[in-house]
Amino acid sequence: MTRLRLAGAALASLLAGCAASPSLKDGLPASAPRAIELAATPFFPQEDFQCGPAALATLLVASGVAVTPEALAPEVFIPGREGSLSLELIGATRRHGRLPYVLATTADEMVAELEAGRPVLVLQNLGAGPLPVWHYAVLIGYDAERNVALLRSGSEQRMEMKWQRFAGTWHRGGRFALTTLPPGVIPAHAEPARFIEAAAGLEAAGQRDAAAKTYKAATARWPGEALPWLGRGNLALAQGDRAAAADYYLRAIQLAPDNAAARNNLAELLFDAGCLEESRRQIERASAFAVGTSLESSVADSRARIEATTRAVARCQFEDRNWPD
Amino acid sequence: MQIESFRRTCVALASLSIVSLGMQAPAIAGVVSTAEAASSARGDSPRAIVDATIARGDVQDKLAELGVDAAAIEGRLAALSDQEIATLAAQIESAPAGGDALAVIGIVFVVLIILELVGVIDIFKKT
Numbered sequence: 001m002t003r004l005r006l007a008g009a010a011l012a013s014l015l016a017g018c019a020a021s022p023s024l025k026d027g028l029p030a031s032a033p034r035a036i037e038l039a040a041t042p043f044f045p046q047e048d049f050q051c052g053p054a055a056l057a058t059l060l061v062a063s064g065v066a067v068t069p070e071a072l073a074p075e076v077f078i079p080g081r082e083g084s085l086s087l088e089l090i091g092a093t094r095r096h097g098r099l100p101y102v103l104a105t106t107a108d109e110m111v112a113e114l115e116a117g118r119p120v121l122v123l124q125n126l127g128a129g130p131l132p133v134w135h136y137a138v139l140i141g142y143d144a145e146r147n148v149a150l151l152r153s154g155s156e157q158r159m160e161m162k163w164q165r166f167a168g169t170w171h172r173g174g175r176f177a178l179t180t181l182p183p184g185v186i187p188a189h190a191e192p193a194r195f196i197e198a199a200a201g202l203e204a205a206g207q208r209d210a211a212a213k214t215y216k217a218a219t220a221r222w223p224g225e226a227l228p229w230l231g232r233g234n235l236a237l238a239q240g241d242r243a244a245a246a247d248y249y250l251r252a253i254q255l256a257p258d259n260a261a262a263r264n265n266l267a268e269l270l271f272d273a274g275c276l277e278e279s280r281r282q283i284e285r286a287s288a289f290a291v292g293t294s295l296e297s298s299v300a301d302s303r304a305r306i307e308a309t310t311r312a313v314a315r316c317q318f319e320d321r322n323w324p325d
Numbered sequence: 326m327q328i329e330s331f332r333r334t335c336v337a338l339a340s341l342s343i344v345s346l347g348m349q350a351p352a353i354a355g356v357v358s359t360a361e362a363a364s365s366a367r368g369d370s371p372r373a374i375v376d377a378t379i380a381r382g383d384v385q386d387k388l389a390e391l392g393v394d395a396a397a398i399e400g401r402l403a404a405l406s407d408q409e410i411a412t413l414a415a416q417i418e419s420a421p422a423g424g425d426a427l428a429v430i431g432i433v434f435v436v437l438i439i440l441e442l443v444g445v446i447d448i449f450k451k452t
């Protein structure tokens with residue numbers, strides 16, 4: 001009898017986990033459509049343990065990349081874990097020239113992505129408690145009247161899942177939701193800091209063209225943010241265009257005079273351009289602003305090198321220009 | 326058999342893709358990368374940078390241990406930031422690895438057996 005009651009209580013608490021979230025109709029933002037289905041989203045039925053590559057291929061193909069789950073598997077699958085980690089899906093997205101943007105942990109941004117015509121990769125935990133079952137699926141829509149989420153999942157091309165159950169599995173999966181954006185596309189709901197860091201990840205992965213488009217879009221969308229200008233400066237400098245890079249660093253410094261990175265990079269640029277005196281002034285400013293930050297040691301290295309040089313490598317390329325204090 | 330052919334496909338594709346993978350933007354000496362600047366703007370401590378450098382090696386070893394083709398590992402990690410690598414290092418054994426929905430059936434079966442054994446349900450035929 002006691003055993004029965006215990007088992008019953010355990011079962012009840014499992015069910016309660018699902019019952020807590022509201023129905024889709026109640027939770028949907030007022031402006032959102034009552035139903036969406038991105039029916040043109042491709043479908044890749046998953047093979048054994050390959051839901052990561054299958055779900056990622058679904059998103060990448062939907063965003064215009066020609067790729068297959070088979071091609072993605074060696075990039076993301078971990079045999080010893082019989083699955084794929086979300087961070088590796090993020091890395092693979094960058095390698096294919098798309099910007100991986102992790103959505104906020106509320107369902108609103110997922111709905112906004114669907115409204116924008118982009119399917120959303122979600123991590124679900126289909127198990128519970130000590131028996132988790134991790135699974136990647138692709139949310140392609142919902143129907144508020146019928147209270148269902150629409151998914152491409154595993155071997156099912158069109159899975160309807162009761163919204164509360166979907167929300168519950170997503171919640172137990174850590175509320176991970178990912179969109180893969182073509183370069184230059186910025187979701188309406190994007191937060192500047194998070195988005196710009198995502199763009200920097202694209203640049204660091206060697207996707208310079210995609211990063212350039214993304215920074216350009218970011219400077220247009222958030223004219224007051226310094227970092228996209230720094231990004232444009234770094235890309236211009238990498239291509240050997242000192243004059244353009246100098247302009248971009250200047251914009252970054254005008255917007256954020258205490259930005260140690262922009263000051264440091266301007267100092268490096270001026271050093272290479274033969275403008276030793278101005279380079280020294282900028283690197284001193286940079287090192288003052290870098291104190292106590294993660295940039296402190298790399299700025300200190302630059303400063304040591306610049307200050308140890310007594311003769312400019314060439315005649316200053318920018319003699320007639322004024323630089324910020 | 327299926328696993329063997331999958332393994333072979335993996336190795337073939339991995340060796341093909343090495344050329345295109347791992348093309349981390351070559352840093353210009355002394356220039357702070359946009360990613361470093363963003364991580365600093367977010368308030369990462371100097372300590373986090375040191376940890377990340379150590380973590381990259383750890384993650385490489387761990388992925389090899391978990392059966393990832395050695396030739397592909399560097400390329401896979403090249404697209405991740407230092408902060409992401411540090412996260413990966415901390416979670417590689419425990420982070421959710423999305424795999425197979427089919428396993429659900431197995432779990433349901435286990436739950437049914439437990440419920441049967443403790444006497445909550447009685448669905449299995451007994452001889």
